[in-house]
Amino acid sequence: MERKAIIQVGHLRKAYGPVVAVNDVSFQVHEGEIFGMVGPNGAGKTTTVECIEGLRQPDSGRIQVLALDPQRDAYALRPRIGVQLQQSVLQDRLKVWEALKLFASFYPRVVDWRPLLEQLGLADKRDAPFAKLSGGQKQRLFIALSLINDPELVFLDELTTGLDPQARRAMWDLVRDIRQRGKTVFLITHFMEEAERLCDRVAIMDHGEIIALDTPENLIRSLAAENRVVFNVEGAFDPQRLSGLPEVTHVEQIGERVIAYGRGDRLVASVVNGLATSGVRYHDLRTEQPTLEDVFLALTGREMRE
């Protein structure tokens, strides 16, 4: 598991006047992983990443990216990273192919932009002006621009904000593709589900600090949260029939909706068996596992809001 650290951040701090945006943040990003930074808006994610990209000067702390200092070696670093900025737009009348050729001219070494358009599903939008692209197409163009210099490391900031669920899923596939090509991906998002589905490791940020960092599975396991079996009953139901089962810790009933809490892989089988033997009629049975959402809730006592 010992992998090469491609980004090293130590005790990073950045304040805007009296507001401390990032407070004593330290972490590493390994080569070849999809690293996620999640947290609510204003948690300090973008500031952290802009310090790493060299776009912002930290107040204190050490940053090394690809063994370079993003401030001092900015112009050695920039050709080697790809950047998609949060809430960025291009000129309305700039055509897709013009944007790609323009950005290609800024880098000493580039890939051919035509296959890139093909891969990102923009080939038929080649001559379209930026203003005429849909939200998903704009984001795909920004991904294409961030890949034009064949970077070793790609930063994607709020890639799927404002996209419908279908476009969001398509974007996730693209991010996995980027990693398949051997690039390291640094993803910023305020969608917990996105981080859980995509990332190898996730740093959860809140109020300028990293409050947890691990794989999504470990984060969820560390909660020691219980799985839930949820179903609706018809007619009378005695919760005692389930709460006596060894796998079940407790049972809640709200009207005809019943939630059985418990642990272990046998929870569902045990609940279903229990219901069958006692002859309870039920419908809409489903299981719910804890998610990163629950991790955030447990760590901060607050819901993550979109």
Add this chain to the structure above:
Amino acid sequence: MRGLWKLTWTEIKLFLREPVSTFFTLIFAPMLLLLFGSIYGNEPSPFFNGKGTIDISVPAYTALIIGTSGMLSLTINMSVYRERGILRRLQATPLRPQAILAAQVIVLFLMTILGMALLIIVGKAVYGLRFEGNPFSVLLAFVLSCLSFFSLGFVLAGLLPNARTAQVVAMALFYPMMFLSGAGLPLELLPTTIRKFSNFLPLTHVVTLLRGLWAGESWSKHLTEVGVLAAILVVGVIVSAKTFRWE
């Protein structure tokens, strides 16, 4: 360097695709020239010191285009680019910040020259425009005036908080100046009380300098104008270096 030229070329195309900027930089002044030329012709008149309406209008409208480029186009472009994150996106590439700004200046400079060229062509072809000055002197004054007004545009873009305000303030400053500086209407038509006020407008100095050199007057007669424009340039560069924001 390749990035700078590519950005400049792209910006030229974008400029020409934008009807508002194209109209005010390239079409509006020749249109005024045709309008007033058709009313007054270009006969020498004692009112204009022996010059015709067209002879004095071409340098004055050149000043008008310089003002449009510097105070409107540059101010509004820069604040829109900043607000939309275009400057920031460019900054994240290996392109140097100086190149990003230089591309804007080069594009507007070329468009302003093109505007002046169109004016001269129309004036010459339709009304037999007369020129008694030294072309190099006029060109030098043109460059000084452009730089001076472009620096003013950078100051405004730096001081004004967002694109909307920039648009409103730039227009509110520019349109009265256009009429009171002699750029839109000959200074000779303005009452003396207003002409005293005109002397405080930067664009008046561009008009006076260009008209003077166009008519063959010497630089020594226009040290005030040169001094004022050079001072605006120096102060503008210093102030915009302090106030210019990328985001």
